[in-house]
Amino acid sequence: MITEINNIRLSKHFKLSEFLNLRKYPENIPSMQDVVNLTYGCHLLLEPARVVAGPIIINSGFRNPEVNQKVGGVRTSQHLLGQAADIRPQDPSQFWNLIEFLKICEHTDQLLTGNGWLHISWNPLAPPRHYVRVGYYK
Ligand SMILES: [Zn+2]
Numbered sequence: 782m783i784t785e786i787n788n789i790r791l792s793k794h795f796k797l798s799e800f801l802n803l804r805k806y807p808e809n810i811p812s813m814q815d816v817v818n819l820t821y822g823c824h825l826l827l828e829p830a831r832v833v834a835g836p837i838i839i840n841s842g843f844r845n846p847e848v849n850q851k852v853g854g855v856r857t858s859q860h861l862l863g864q865a866a867d868i869r870p871q872d873p874s875q876f877w878n879l880i881e882f883l884k885i886c887e888h889t890d891q892l893l894t895g896n897g898w899l900h901i902s903w904n905p906l907a908p909p910r911h912y913v914r915v916g917y918y919k
Pocket of ligand 1: 860900
């Protein structure tokens with residue numbers, strides 16, 4: 782089961798396993814809708830972002846309620862739905878390029894940035910809010 786999940790590719794450069802952190806949280810299994818949501822984010826945001834800023838590291842993607850609670854996520858977190866990822870560019874010098882791209886990307890729902898990483902969200906079920914807060918996380 783875990784092996785199969787690890788081999789699922791959501792888009793050309795992103796695998797489902799990158800969004801689950803199963804080594805640390807083996808119970809963090811997404812639903813079909815969660816996977817559809819993650820796939821949407823990969824195709825409309827993360828792949829285009831990768832073209833601009835190079836390879837992207839996913840720190841946190843999908844979280845089931847237990848994982849979300851453990852990491853101190855808010856109860857309404859889009860991570861619970863596979864609609865968000867905390868990311869950073871593999872090349873730190875691309876950080877602002879990545880932010881600038883996601884700021885203007887038409888599919889960005891929420892963009893919150895911290896020191897060297899950022900939270901990006903999307904929602905295939907509603908129009909994007911384009912809510913951007915640079916420096917939201919200290
Ligand atoms: Zn986040």
